[in-house]
C-alpha cells in the first residue's frame with residue numbers, strides 16, 4: 001500500500017560517492033529538502049541522520065568501489081488506494097550501485113544521442129519518483145544504441161532523460177537556465193563552477209535545436225555519468241565527431257574537484273554536523 005509504489009508519490013536523490021566520500025553532499029541534501037517541500041512531505045531525517053544512513057550503507061562495501069547511493073522518500077503507506085491522503089509516515093528506501101569509471105581515453109570518441117519532444121509536466125525541477133516519460137525516452141535511446149535522449153520543448157533544448165545538457169559555441173559554454181523545465185543538476189552546478197574558476201565564459205540561457213546541432217561541442221552531465229561528450233545526434237555528427245577541447249579541460253577540472261572533495265570531506269562533514277539542526 002505504499003504510495004511510492006501505487007502512485008509514484010515521492011522524491012529521490014542520487015549521491016555519487018568516491019572511495020566512500022560523498023561528492024556534493026550538501027547540495028544533494030538541499031535538493032532533497034526542496035523536493036520534499038514541493039510535495040509537502042516532512043523530511044523524516046536530519047542532515048546528520050541522512051549522512052549516517054548513507055555512511056552505513058557505504059560501510060557494507062568491502063571492496064571500496066565507487067558507489068551511487070539512491071535514496072527515495074515516499075509519502076508512505078495508506079489504508080485505501082485513493083488519490084488523496086492523510087498524514088502518513090514517509091517510507092525511506094536506500095540502495096547502492098557501483099559507478100562506472102569514466103576514463104578519459106575511452107570517452108574521446110564521444111557518445112551518441114537521439115532528440116525528442118519534451119512532453120513532461122511543468123515541474124521537472126522536482127526530482128519526483130514518477131519518471132514515466134523519462135524512462136520511455138531512456139528506453140528509446142537504448143533501443144537506438146544511444147547514450148541519451150535530448151529533449152526539446154517548443155524548440156528549446158531542455159535536458160536529457162536523466163542528465164543536463166551543455167553546448168559550446170565559439171569558446172562560450174551554454175546551458176538551460178534553472179527553471180521548472182529542468183532538474184537543477186548538481187553536476188551541472190559543479191561544471192559551471194569549474195568553468196568559471198577557469199575563466200571560461202558560461203551563459204545560463206536557453207538555446208534551440210539548431211544551436212545544438214551546429215554546436216562546437218555538446219556534453220551531458222549527471223552524478224553517475226559525470227560529463228560525457230555527445231558527438232552524434234540523430235545520426236548527425238556534432239562538429240568533427242570527436243570530444244572537444246573544452247570538454248577535456250572541464251573533465252580534468254571535475255576530476256580535480258572530486259579529489260579535493262576527498263581531502264576536504266572531514267571538514268565538510270564537521271560543517272554539516274554543526275548545521276544539521278537547521
Ligand code: PDD
Pocket residue numbers: 014134159160161162163164182183184185186187188221222223224
Ligand atoms: N538523474 N536531469 C534529469 C532529468 C535527471 O534525472 C538527472 C539525474 C539530471 C542530472 O542531475 P545530477 O547532476 O544532480 O545527477 C538532470 C539521476 C542520476 C538518476 O535519475 O539516476
